[in-house]
Amino acid sequence: MTLTKNNIADAIQEGLGIHRRHSIEIVEILLEIIKRNLESGEDVLVSGFGKFCVRDKKPRLGRNPATGDSMMLDGRKVVTFKCSSVLRDRVNQMAE
Amino acid sequence: MNKLELIATLKNEANISKAEAAEVVQIFFDSMTEALARGERVEIRGLCSFFIKEYKSYTGRNPKTGEKVLIQPKKLPFFKCGKELKERVDYKDKMDEA
Numbered sequence: 001m002t003l004t005k006n007n008i009a010d011a012i013q014e015g016l017g018i019h020r021r022h023s024i025e026i027v028e029i030l031l032e033i034i035k036r037n038l039e040s041g042e043d044v045l046v047s048g049f050g051k052f053c054v055r056d057k058k059p060r061l062g063r064n065p066a067t068g069d070s071m072m073l074d075g076r077k078v079v080t081f082k083c084s085s086v087l088r089d090r091v092n093q094m095a096e
Numbered sequence: 097m098n099k100l101e102l103i104a105t106l107k108n109e110a111n112i113s114k115a116e117a118a119e120v121v122q123i124f125f126d127s128m129t130e131a132l133a134r135g136e137r138v139e140i141r142g143l144c145s146f147f148i149k150e151y152k153s154y155t156g157r158n159p160k161t162g163e164k165v166l167i168q169p170k171k172l173p174f175f176k177c178g179k180e181l182k183e184r185v186d187y188k189d190k191m192d193e194a
Binding site for chain 2: 001002003004005007008011012015016025026027029030031033034035037038039042043044045046047048049050052054076077078079080081083087088090091092093
C-alpha cells in the first residue's frame with residue numbers, strides 16, 4: 001500500500017466535513033506553500049514530523065560513466081529531510 | 097517556516113479558518129506518520145516520497161570515546177525529493193550561470 005495525495009484528501013474531506021473538490025484544492029494549496037518556501041531557499045520545519053532543508057552542493061569533479069572523461073559538475077541546491085525523533089520512534093515502535 | 101507559519105499561510109490562501117487550517121496540516125502530516133509507522137510507502141507527487149529503510153545491526157563507535165558499541169537494527173524513513181520540487185529548488189542557480 002502506498003499513501004498518496006488522494007488518501008490525504010479523503011482524510012481531510014472527512015475530518016473537516018467538506019466537499020471532495022474543496023479538500024483536493026486545499027491539499028494542492030498546502031503543497032504549493034511548502035514547495036514555494038523551499039524554492040525560496042527557506043527550510044520547512046514541522047515539529048513532530050521532521051525538517052525539510054535546502055542545502056547547497058558545491059561544484060565537484062565527476063566522471064562520465066560511459067566514456068570515463070572527467071568533467072566539472074555544477075553546484076546545485078537539493079532538498080534533504082531530517083526525521084524528527086517522534087517520527088523515528090513511531091516507525092520503530094511497530095517492530096517490537 | 098515552521099508549522100504555525102504554515103497554518104497561517106494556508107488559512108489566508110485557502111480562505112479557511114485558523115482551526116480548519118491547523119486541522120488540515122495535522123491530518124496531512126499525521127497521515128504520513130501513520131502510513132510510515134505501518135511500514136507503508138508515501139508518495140506525494142511533485143513534493144516527495146518516503147519509504148522505510150531497514151538497517152541491520154552493526155558495530156559502531158562512540159565518536160567521542162572511540163568505544164565500540166553495538167547498534168541495534170533500526171528503521172528510518174528514507175526521503176526522496178519529487179521531480180517538480182527538485183527542479184524548482186535548483187532552477188534559480190541554473191539561470192544565474194546561463
